Amino acid sequence: MGKVSELSMLVDELKKCGETLIGISEELTELFSSTELEKQPIKKSAAKMKEPEPPAKKxxxxxxxxxxxxxxxxxxxxxxxxxxxxxxxxxxxxxxxxxxxxxxxxxxxxxxxxx
Incomplete structure (x- = not known):
């Protein structure tokens, strides 16, 4: 059971990394976008994924x-x-x-x- 729980932890960590990358890409898109119309939301392939907290405007x-x-x-x-x-x-x-x-x-x- 040790290997399964280790894999489960790794999958959870991978999901967190993916969510972080999505947040970063959205922030960069916002930063370099010249108009609001050019922004398009990133489609998520899995409905189960948690929605990352929107980055604070800095x-x-x-x-x-x-x-x-x-x-x-x-x-x-x-x-x-x-x-x-x-x-x-x-x-x-x-x-x-x-x-x-x-x-x-x-x-x-x-x-x-x-x-």
Whole structure:
């Protein structure tokens, strides 16, 4: 019976990991989604799965915004990133008002995506 209970514990742990990953993916989708219409709920294959608690809305951090802008800059869009910073009232990211972070990320999303 020891192996069965061990397997049962492993299955439970795997379910928790899956729920955590779903929560993370939903939060990332929300973070990088430019409109509410683009969001689509993730379909769950098993009705028995517990619904994960919705992640609390958190403020964006300087580090999160810096990571996105650094990726854009490395992709060859340094000038566009500098223009965005100026548009949001600063010459460097650390001078941008944290209230502007969400709008700044929304503007940064379109860099390199325009066809």
């Amino acid at each position: 403020e964006l951090t300087l580090e999160e915004v810096r990571a996105v802008l650094a990726d854009k800059s490395r992709a060859g869009f340094t000038e566009q990133v500098k223009e965005l910073l100026k548009k949001h009232g600063a010459d460097k990211l650390s001078a941008v008002d944290p209230a502007e972070y969400k709008a700044l990320l929304a503007d940064a999303e379109v860099i390199g995506n325009a066809g």
